[in-house]
């Protein structure tokens with residue numbers, strides 16, 4: 001317990017330093033993407049984060065106060081589905097990889113303005129990222145939660161709105177694409193990781209409803225490779241069905257994306273607050 005707390009405080013401090021640095025330089029808080037551009041592997045990334053934190057802690061005041069729950073900067077990993085050679089769903093001129101990247105950036109902008117959440121995107125542009133790498137990238141920056149954004153293309157138009165998934169068996173949903181050559185095979189998440197993911201998923205689903213966004217009446221399950229983290233509670237969010245022209249138009253609207261981002265921000269904040277309390281018991 002104490003170790004967990006110390007780990008959290010250490011990480012928060014480190015992140016606050018980076019937050020300050022990026023605010024000062026007027027650049028994005030999405031530092032992981034910037035570091036990624038230099039093609040650093042995870043070990044190098046960690047080394048640089050630590051070395052940078054030590055160097056900066058001497059010159060940058062840590063002004064951001066810890067909130068009541070004790071965590072100052074929780075990292076929200078946002079994973080825009082598909083990208084590059086994998087376009088995802090393509091319906092009536094709409095392309096899933098583009099739509100979800102836009103939604104992910106909108107959500108990141110929103111989180112960036114919050115005092116306690118730091119967004120990290122697994123892809124910032126139209127690049128192809130293997131599924132396991134998305135999880136590993138999130139874990140390498142110490143992600144606290146992992147949110148993968150997608151849009152459906154289901155044949156039968158079902159007017160069901162947003163569907164939130166956690167890792168689990170579901171015979172009706174295929175396991176997803178094969179691994180890329182050299183891609184790491186991740187073991188399935190532990191029971192406690194899955195339970196935490198379900199708590200996060202349910203909170204997001206209910207808060208979307210609270211903000212007037214229609215959702216499926218339950219949290220769904222699928223064996224998606226991006227939901228395999230054992231460290232980060234992970235959910236996959238299908239924003240809507242692109243086959244339904246009305247729904248497609250709705251989810252790409254600025255009004256929807258604003259409401260969606262607000263609802264997710266609130267849900268993630270409340271979830272992390274509760275999990276912190278839970279860990280403190």
Ligand SMILES: [Zn+2]
Nearest residue numbers: 081088150151
């Ligand atoms: Zn997708």
